């Protein structure tokens with residue numbers, strides 16, 4: 046079929062864009078054509094999105110939890126523009142460049158002590174694939190029966206690629222359609238709820254039984270520390286992290302923390318592991334790494350993991366994406382992490398947390414609300430059934446706020462730079478969305 050180069054048609058308004066979008070463009074977790082049209086966005090600045098129809102709304106999702114400093118932060122913009130002038134991209138096999146080296150140095154400095162090596166990946170899911178490869182390869186060294194399985198938590202989410210999908214909740218996750226072709230890993234029930242909950246010895250005993258029974262076939266335990274994100278916005282106590290660390294050590298299994306959602310301040314600590322002072326063997330970061338500017342992720346590991354891989358069969362980590370350590374993305378990440386260095390994020394996250402606690406309180410009285418929970422810059426209203434997404438979204442937009450509920454959850458992850466009045470508006474919108482969903 047001949048491919049015609051068409052003159053760009055003038056787009057006259059959001060209605061035409063939406064029609065073209067529905068005809069040609071697939072959206073996340075969507076049907077073709079989509080059940081409901083997507084909203085066209087024209088500009089983004091700070092906490093605001095300007096829609097093509099002229100409305101201006103607060104991005105209470107931080108664009109899927111990435112834009113922690115708001116959109117188009119001038120420091121990140123300038124860094125990306127300067128890097129664009131020098132070198133937007135160069136291959137990473139056999140070559141290196143300052144943005145990647147400086148960023149790796151930065152990540153090692155910020156991450157829990159002991160993580161010394163950085164493997165850059167294009168997206169969170171790919172960094173999870175890399176972490177899995179690291180764990181499997183490291184586990185092969187020095188044994189005649191290499192481990193082939195992983196242990197994850199029920200209710201978890203680790204991405205949409207095949208290796209990552211196999212770690213997501215096997216029942217309630219989005220990937221049960223693929224269950225027959227995924228590797229079969231082990232799943233433990235997630236820790237009981239509550240950031241401040243005391244360690245439940247029964248839960249620990251159950252995990253220990255699993256580890257005892259399966260230690261020789263297990264390469265790693267993989268968890269989202271403290272907050273399970275897309276699997277259900279579930280908060281658990283950091284007091285379980287030292288328990289996990291100790292159990293993994295005792296059974297000779299690696300501990301992988303997926304900090305893709307929790308990293309860079311979202312839960313009130315720079316990394317969720319910092320709530321407990323625990324160092325994993327491997328840690329994944331992504332999402333807010335570039336402050337929402339572009340895609341970049343990384344898997345960090347300890348020298349022991351790197352040495353085991355390098356000493357093993359093959360002597361190398363077998364992964365190397367075409368756009369590995371893209372200089373533009375590294376420059377954005379370096380600039381975004383610059384903004385975290387003065388520590389002001391901590392007060393900002395605490396302020397967002399206070400605003401969400403106060404503002405979401407009225408949701409407890411709304412019919413159909415099962416739970417309201419807040420941790421750091423994360424606010425969640427859980428309903429007792431699935432959210433009516435169109436009704437909830439419309440109610441939030443009427444309050445000037447963009448929300449994207451899923452399953453039984455209306456939630457927000459505001460940019461850290463949201464002013465108190467903006468956090469209050471977001472909370473009103475979440476409550477209005479919960480109410481509208483219940484009434485629909």
Ligand SMILES: *Cc1c(COP(=O)(O)O)cnc(C)c1O
Pocket residue numbers: 168169170171173202203204205269274275303304305306307331332342
């Ligand atoms: C979003 C997310 C991923 C996947 O990241 P992508 O960049 O979407 O591939 C993996 N793990 C967790 C905890 C996430 O929140």
